[in-house]
C-alpha cells in the first residue's frame with residue numbers, strides 16, 4: 716500500500732499534500748536563516764539534537780518508516796522544536812517533488828540500509844539518479860555528509876562519487892567532532908567497527924548536471940518500424 720506523505724512541525728502537521736509543493740519552508744519556520752536536511756533519520760537522535768542546539772537554523776528530516784517518524788515527531792513536539800520539519804515518505808520522491816531546489820546548506824545521510832544480498836543491492840538509496848536529486852537540494856557550496864559501516868556499499872558510493880562532476884570529495888579523518896551522531900553510529904563505534912565517513916562539497920555548477928552514469932542509462936535504442944509500415948521514402 717502506498718501511504719501519502721505526512722508532515723510534522725509545530726506550525727503545521729498532517730498530509731504533506733495539504734500544503735503547496737514545493738513546501739513553504741520559510742512559512743513553516745520563519746526564523747530559519749539556513750537549512751539542513753537529513754535523509755533516513757531513524758530515531759532522530761542527530762536531527763533533534765541539532766535542532767535543539769541551533770534554533771536559528773531550520774532542519775528537515777525525511778524518514779520512510781512511520782513508527783520512527785511518529786516517535787521523532789512526538790519528541791520534537793514535547794521539546795517545542797519549532798525549527799524542525801519532519802516528513803514521512805520516500806526520500807527520492809520527496810526530494811524530486813516536495814522540497815525546493817538549492818535550499819540546504821548540508822544534507823546528512825548516515826548508515827543508509829546496505830541491502831547486503833546481491834539481488835537486493837539495487838534498492839540502495841544512492842544511485843546516479845539519487846545523487847542528482849541530493850545535489851539539486853544543495854545550496855551553492857553546500858555539503859553532503861555520509862557514513863556507512865558497510866565496506867561494499869562504501870566502495871560503491873566512492874566509485875559513484877569519483878564519476879561525479881563538480882563535487883569535491885574527501886574521506887573524513889576519524890570520528891565527527893562531538894562523537895557519534897546517530898544511533899547506528901553509536902552502536903557501531905562501541906562495537907569497534909570500521910566506519911567510512913565522507914564529506915562532499917558542491918564545488919561548481921557542473922554538479923547540477925546529471926551524473927554521467929545516469930546519462931548513460933537514459934540512452935535509448937531506435938525503435939524499428941513495424942514490418943507492415945512502409946519505409947519512409949528516400950530523399
Ligand SMILES: C[S@@+](CC[C@H](N)C(=O)[O-])C[C@H]1O[C@@H](n2cnc3c(N)ncnc32)[C@H](O)[C@@H]1O
Nearest residue numbers: 755756757778779780805806825826897898899
Ligand atoms: C539503517 S537505518 C539508519 C538510521 C539512522 N540514520 C542512524 O544512523 O541511526 C536507515 C534508515 O533509513 C530509512 N530509509 C531507508 N530508505 C529510505 C527512503 N527511501 N526514504 C526515507 N527513509 C529511508 C529507514 O527507514 C531507516 O530508518
